[in-house]
Amino acid sequence: MKRVVSVMAMLGLGLTALLAHAAAPVPDPAASWNHLWRDVLIDLFIIGAVFLSAGLYWVFKYRATREGQVGEGPQLTKLAAIGFAVIPAFLFMADDFYLAAKGWTVWNEYRNVPRNAVEVKVTGSMWTWSFEYENGVTTIFDPDSKTGDGLVVPVGKPVVLRMNSVDVVHSFFLPEHRVKEDLMPGRVTYLWFQPKAVGETIATCAEYCGNRHSFMWTKVKAVPQAEFDQWLANMKQGGKGA
Amino acid sequence: MSTASSGFKLSEWIFTTDHKRIGILYLIGSIAAFAVAGIMALLIRIEQMSPGATIVSDVYTGGEQYNVWLYFHGAAMILGFLIPGLTGFAANYLIPLMIGAKDVAFPRINALSVWLFWAGIVLALLTFVVPDKPDVMWTGYPPYSIKTGGNLALYVFTVHLIGFSSILASVNFLVTIIYMRAPGMGWMQLNMFIWGCFTALIIQLVFVPVLAAAVTLLLFDRYLGTHFYDPANGGDVLLYQNLFWFYSHPAVYVIFLPAMGIFYEIYATMAKNRIFNYKAAVYGMIGIVLVSGEVWVHHLYYSGMPDWIRIGQMVTTLLISVPVGLMTISLFGTLYRGAITFNIPMYYGVAALYLLLIGGLTGIPLAMTVMSVHLGETSFVHAHFHFIMGIFAAFSVFAAVDFWFPKISGRMLHEGRAKIGFWLNFIGVNVTFWPLFIIGVDGMPRRYWDYSQFPAYFGNYHKVATIGAFIVATGMIITISNWLLSAVSGAKASNNPWGSKSLEWTHTETPPGPGNFPQDVVLDGNWSPYNYSK
Numbered sequence: 001m002k003r004v005v006s007v008m009a010m011l012g013l014g015l016t017a018l019l020a021h022a023a024a025p026v027p028d029p030a031a032s033w034n035h036l037w038r039d040v041l042i043d044l045f046i047i048g049a050v051f052l053s054a055g056l057y058w059v060f061k062y063r064a065t066r067e068g069q070v071g072e073g074p075q076l077t078k079l080a081a082i083g084f085a086v087i088p089a090f091l092f093m094a095d096d097f098y099l100a101a102k103g104w105t106v107w108n109e110y111r112n113v114p115r116n117a118v119e120v121k122v123t124g125s126m127w128t129w130s131f132e133y134e135n136g137v138t139t140i141f142d143p144d145s146k147t148g149d150g151l152v153v154p155v156g157k158p159v160v161l162r163m164n165s166v167d168v169v170h171s172f173f174l175p176e177h178r179v180k181e182d183l184m185p186g187r188v189t190y191l192w193f194q195p196k197a198v199g200e201t202i203a204t205c206a207e208y209c210g211n212r213h214s215f216m217w218t219k220v221k222a223v224p225q226a227e228f229d230q231w232l233a234n235m236k237q238g239g240k241g242a
Numbered sequence: 243m244s245t246a247s248s249g250f251k252l253s254e255w256i257f258t259t260d261h262k263r264i265g266i267l268y269l270i271g272s273i274a275a276f277a278v279a280g281i282m283a284l285l286i287r288i289e290q291m292s293p294g295a296t297i298v299s300d301v302y303t304g305g306e307q308y309n310v311w312l313y314f315h316g317a318a319m320i321l322g323f324l325i326p327g328l329t330g331f332a333a334n335y336l337i338p339l340m341i342g343a344k345d346v347a348f349p350r351i352n353a354l355s356v357w358l359f360w361a362g363i364v365l366a367l368l369t370f371v372v373p374d375k376p377d378v379m380w381t382g383y384p385p386y387s388i389k390t391g392g393n394l395a396l397y398v399f400t401v402h403l404i405g406f407s408s409i410l411a412s413v414n415f416l417v418t419i420i421y422m423r424a425p426g427m428g429w430m431q432l433n434m435f436i437w438g439c440f441t442a443l444i445i446q447l448v449f450v451p452v453l454a455a456a457v458t459l460l461l462f463d464r465y466l467g468t469h470f471y472d473p474a475n476g477g478d479v480l481l482y483q484n485l486f487w488f489y490s491h492p493a494v495y496v497i498f499l500p501a502m503g504i505f506y507e508i509y510a511t512m513a514k515n516r517i518f519n520y521k522a523a524v525y526g527m528i529g530i531v532l533v534s535g536e537v538w539v540h541h542l543y544y545s546g547m548p549d550w551i552r553i554g555q556m557v558t559t560l561l562i563s564v565p566v567g568l569m570t571i572s573l574f575g576t577l578y579r580g581a582i583t584f585n586i587p588m589y590y591g592v593a594a595l596y597l598l599l600i601g602g603l604t605g606i607p608l609a610m611t612v613m614s615v616h617l618g619e620t621s622f623v624h625a626h627f628h629f630i631m632g633i634f635a636a637f638s639v640f641a642a643v644d645f646w647f648p649k650i651s652g653r654m655l656h657e658g659r660a661k662i663g664f665w666l667n668f669i670g671v672n673v674t675f676w677p678l679f680i681i682g683v684d685g686m687p688r689r690y691w692d693y694s695q696f697p698a699y700f701g702n703y704h705k706v707a708t709i710g711a712f713i714v715a716t717g718m719i720i721t722i723s724n725w726l727l728s729a730v731s732g733a734k735a736s737n738n739p740w741g742s743k744s745l746e747w748t749h750t751e752t753p754p755g756p757g758n759f760p761q762d763v764v765l766d767g768n769w770s771p772y773n774y775s776k
């Protein structure tokens with residue numbers, strides 16, 4: 001019990017530290033996510049280890065050794081009973097608020113779209129994604145033939161997606177960027193991400209949408225800004241994509 | 243079995259109003275649902291073993307087959323196995339016995355409940371017969387469920403039948419617990435299992451009607467041309483999801499609370515100990531009832547809900563750790579200074595300790611809005627809810643059958659075979675679900691049968707998971723056949739083989755006769771189902 005107390009007290013202090021923590025200059029939600037994930041794992045690991053070792057230790061220590069033996073678990077006094085409820089309750093709450101505060105900070109990064117973001121309209125339909133750029137260029141990717149450009153984005157600039165579905169609920173999931181948001185008819189939802197390196201990743205549908213749900217994915221290609229501008233201009237003239 | 247004195251008569255079972263027989267009928271139905279849904283799980287796992295079409299016909303139409311397996315697996319495991327296994331079988335068999343009552347308050351309504359449940363099971367099984375097989379998943383989200391060619395009515399009517407059955411059962415058991423306790427039995431003397439049922443049934447009574455309404459509107463939209471969920475005609479596309487989870491999150495407590503109750507009984511009896519801080523655990527259970535209705539948006543964290551509610555319900559969801567934590571401390575604390583005997587119910591009990599931690603703790607990142615924006619709808623979620631429901635709660639049903647087996651059947655369970663079954667089950671579930679946590683964090687979506695767009699190593703993890711599923715299947719075949727064998731050929735059981743202090747062991751015959759108690763039960767303020775040390 002003592003160990004739990006000290007661990008929880010440390011977590012409580014973490015909350016104070018958090019308030020002093022200044023926001024990073026260039027927001028990068030995926031990096032913040034990874035960082036928070038590590039913190040959460042440590043938190044869970046500590047709680048799990050405390051409970052599991054106590055439980056297993058007692059399981060081995062308190063085996064019955066003779067016939068007819070009975071347990072001698074404590075009959076708690078009123079004060080002890082309240083203490084054993086209220087103190088852990090506050091420790092759990094401290095951890096909850098600590099995690100909630102951290103989670104909220106990163107969440108704000110996820111929801112506040114940087115002003116310089118490139119905007120792309122995403123339309124989901126059973127079972128393709130199509131993308132429309134600010135200059136009217138539209139692209140799609142065909143998962144069967146693996147042709148088409150899919151989503152092309154410039155490295156180093158935030159990208160915001162404004163999304164809508166023409167039929168059922170879909171979800172645009174970018175595993176590398178640690179983000180997803182549903183698309184549905186009648187509403188426009190959004191998400192944004194920060195492409196950091198040149199290369200190809202994927203986005204894939206994460207809300208069940210029927211027969212070809214598993215195949216509803218698209219290439220996401222991050223290219224240098226100059227190449228992106230070039231590509232967009234070419235596409236505008238009806239030229240071939242990258 | 244049970245109360246039959248002059249051999250087996252089918253009509254006696256069909257027309258029975260005896261809560262013990264009704265409990266057994268629930269058990270048979272729910273194990274049948276578990277078996278068929280389990281076979282579906284194997285098909286799903288074989289298909290996922292490698293990317294591309296493994297056993298489905300081809301990559302273009304394969305989804306039509308796979309999605310029906312997945313629909314049936316999810317719907318039958320929850321509506322057909324866990325809820326009826328806990329609030330049908332265990333609640334029926336045990337509530338009157340534990341509170342010293344001769345039967346439930348309304349025995350004939352009880353009979354109606356069980357047959358409505360059986361009708362629900364039959365309707366669900368029609369899935370495999372109708373030409374337009376339902377493929378709406380157990381969640382049935384519109385607009386997909388309205389647009390698909392799959393049969394939606396079958397889903398809706400199954401929910402109606404089983405829902406109606408649960409509402410009747412809730413009223414029946416709540417009245418029974420409130421009014422039919424043995425004279426002298428105060429609220430703070432109740433078995434933890436009774437508290438688990440009491441709180442679960444309140445949740446069921448309040449929330450099932452919401453689900454029934456939600457799915458009925460689906461039916462109207464699909465077949466009668468209404469537009470409740472259709473935004474193009476003034477409806478709301480998210481309304482269904484909100485109503486569905488307003489019921490379905492609390493529904494996990496309808497499963498969780500009686501499951502915890504079962505493990506408290508096993509711990510107390512096998513450790514011959516009092517429940518550690520009994521009152522804190524009871525208030526924890528009541529606390530769950532109070533918060534259970536304010537957390538449903540954690541299933542809609544990335545569904546376009548307003549930001550403020552996504553954050554508000556992150557806080558309420560995280561706070562569930564308070565009542566659950568208190569219950570957990572009481573459970574673990576019951577071992578403290580106990581005198582523990584290890585037999586098959588206690589094997590499941592010790593496993594529960596680990597399963598509760600893994601299942602519970604992995605829920606914490608999912609409760610955090612921003613974490614869930616990546617982890618949601620991946621196989622991380624899939625592994626999380628299997629640990630807490632598919633394993634912890636399912637194990638509670640198996641443990642309940644093992645623990646009360648002598649009372650129900652009058653015979654002892656064959657321990658050796660049960661232990662082989664246990665180890666296969668326990669090892670198998672770990673082999674199945676740990677790989678899914680790992681690739682879930684790397685982005686493996688759930689409800690996918692092809693995953694060629696992902697790195698090739700995902701396939702290796704899926705293969706391991708499939709091997710695990712077959713280990714579980716072997717364990718379950720041994721477990722279930724051991725029940726059947728032991729029920730006919732096990733050694734005769736005494737009235738109280740575990741030396742328990744609880745009424746169903748101390749005051750009844752084995753198996754209990756009609757009316758349960760040879761003498762009326764009268765208790766005093768010192769009685770407790772857990773007073774071993776006095």
Ligand code: HEM
Binds near residue numbers: 286324381688711
């Ligand atoms: C060890 C036995 C089991 C195995 C191997 C197993 C396996 C699976 C698999 C492979 C999926 C599909 C994952 C996906 O594609 O997203 C699944 C889904 C599911 N399982 Fe199980 N399962 C087992 C037991 C259970 C039990 C006992 C329950 C009871 C609650 C359960 C409830 C569910 C639910 C609710 C779903 C989600 C269905 C949906 O996505 O609509 N499973 N299971």
Ligand SMILES: [Cu+2]
Binds near residue numbers: 127209213
């Ligand atoms: Cu989709």
Ligand SMILES: [Cu+2]
Binds near residue numbers: 490492494538541
């Ligand atoms: Cu929930």
